Amino acid sequence: PTHFVVRKRITWVGMSDQIKNQQINAEKWFRELRNQMVGSIQKLDGSEFEEKEWQRPGGGGGLMSLLKGEIFEKVGVNISTVHGEFSEEFRGSIPGTEGDPSFWASGISVVAHMKNPKIAAAHFNTRYITTKGKQWFGGGCDLTPAIPEKIETDNFHQGLQRTCAQHNPNYYEKFKKQCDEYFYLKHRSESRGIGGIFFDYINTDFEKDLSFIKDVGQFFINFVIENSSRKKNLEFNQIDLDALSKKRSRYVEFNLLYDRGTLFGLKTGGNIDAILMSMPPEAKW
Numbered sequence: 059p060t061h062f063v064v065r066k067r068i069t070w071v072g073m074s075d076q077i078k079n080q081q082i083n084a085e086k087w088f089r090e091l092r093n094q095m096v097g098s099i100q101k102l103d104g105s106e107f108e109e110k111e112w113q114r115p116g117g118g119g120g121l122m123s124l125l126k127g128e129i130f131e132k133v134g135v136n137i138s139t140v141h142g143e144f145s146e147e148f149r150g151s152i153p154g155t156e157g158d159p160s161f162w163a164s165g166i167s168v169v170a171h172m173k174n175p176k177i178a179a180a181h182f183n184t185r186y187i188t189t190k191g192k193q194w195f196g197g198g199c200d201l202t203p204a205i206p207e208k209i210e211t212d213n214f215h216q217g218l219q220r221t222c223a224q225h226n227p228n229y230y231e232k233f234k235k236q237c238d239e240y241f242y243l244k245h246r247s248e249s250r251g252i253g254g255i256f257f258d259y260i261n262t263d264f265e266k267d268l269s270f271i272k273d274v275g276q277f278f279i280n281f282v283i284e285n286s287s288r289k290k291n292l293e294f295n296q297i298d299l300d301a302l303s304k305k306r307s308r309y310v311e312f313n314l315l316y317d318r319g320t321l322f323g324l325k326t327g328g329n330i331d332a333i334l335m336s337m338p339p340e341a342k343w
Contacts (some may be wrong), residue, residue: 077188080264084186084195085139085164087268091275092137092166096123096284099135099170100159103127107135112329116142122332126339129290131173134296139164140326148325154192154246163187163326165197167319169336170282175302176292178203178210179309180264182278182337185317195267196258199278200232201249202239204305205298211286218255221277225270233257243312250312271334283294306341313337315325 081301098108106125113119117119127133141162149155157193165185172179184197201214222229241250255274260267313320313336323333 064094077193079189081162081164081186081188083112083264084268084271087272087317088137088164088166088184088186088274091272091279092121092123092135095135095168095279098279099125099133099282101291102283102286103129105130110305110331112332114138114140114142114329116140116327117236118142120329120332122321122329122335129173129177129286131171132339133170134168137165137239137334138254138328138332142326145325152187152189152303153194154189158190161187161189161326163227163322166301166334167335168278171306171338172286175204175289175294175298176207178206179284179288179306180278182275184275187272193264194259194260194261195271196260197257197274198237198254199206199255199274200237200251200254202305204307206252210289211270213285214252214254214281217281218274221273222270224273229257230255241312241314243308245315246308247307247310250308261275261292290314300342303340303342306338307343310341 073339075142079149091234103125105125107123111119111124112122117138119139123135125133125161132226139162139170143159144152144155144161152161163185168181169182170180178201180201182197182199182201186195186196187193199218201210203210218234219230222233234253237256238249240256241253242248243250260270309318317336320333320336322328
C-alpha cells in the first residue's frame, strides 16, 4: 500500500463541501488504482517497484513508482495531488481561471515500455482538476507498438469500445477521434501509435463521470496484464529491436513537443523526474 499522504489542501472562500468531497473521492480512486496497478505488474514481472515521494514547493506532492524488470523494461506509475496558482502565462488556457488563478489537480499517470519489441508500449492517465467555478475529468489511454499485431490492436480497441458503451454510446467514436488527432506527430506526418481514447473537460454528473474514469482504469490494467502475459515469451531478433528503438524516438519527440501533461507539469512546478517518467530507457535516431 502507498504511504503517500496529501498534507495540505487548497481552500477557497465559498468552496462548497460538495466540491471538497468530489476532490477527496477522485484522489482516493487514483490512489486505489495505483495500488492495483503496482501489485498486478509486480506479480507478473517478479520485480519490485522503487518508490519516491516528492513535495511540490507551491503545494501538494506525489508518489513516483518505477520498475525496471524482466518483462517491463521500464514502467512508471505516478500519482500526484497539487494545488496553487497558475502562472500569468498559463492561466489563459485553463477554464475557470479568468478571475482567480487558483487550481487543484489530482491524477494518475502510467507508461510501460516493454523489453519484448512485439509487446506494445502502453500509456494511461486520468485526472480531476478544479478551478474557481469549474471542475472536470480528463485523460485517456493508447498503445504504441513497434511491431503492430492485429490481435493486440483489436483486443485493445474492442475493449475500449465496450467500456465506453457502458456509459455513453457516443463516447468511443468521439474519444477515439480525439485520440487519433492528439497523438499525431505533425512534423513527421505520422501517428504515434495505433490510438485509443483521449478526452478532456468531462463534467456531466460527478458520480457518473467518476464511474467512467474507474472503468477505463480497470480496463487498462487488465489489458496490459493479459496482453503482456500472452506475448512475453515471443521470440524477437535484432531487426525487431531496431524497430523498437526507432519507434521509441518518435515517442520521445511527441512527449517533448506536443504532450499536454508534460507542459502542465512543467508550467505548474511539478517534479521533473515524474514529468519525464514517460521517456523510454533508450531510443535511436
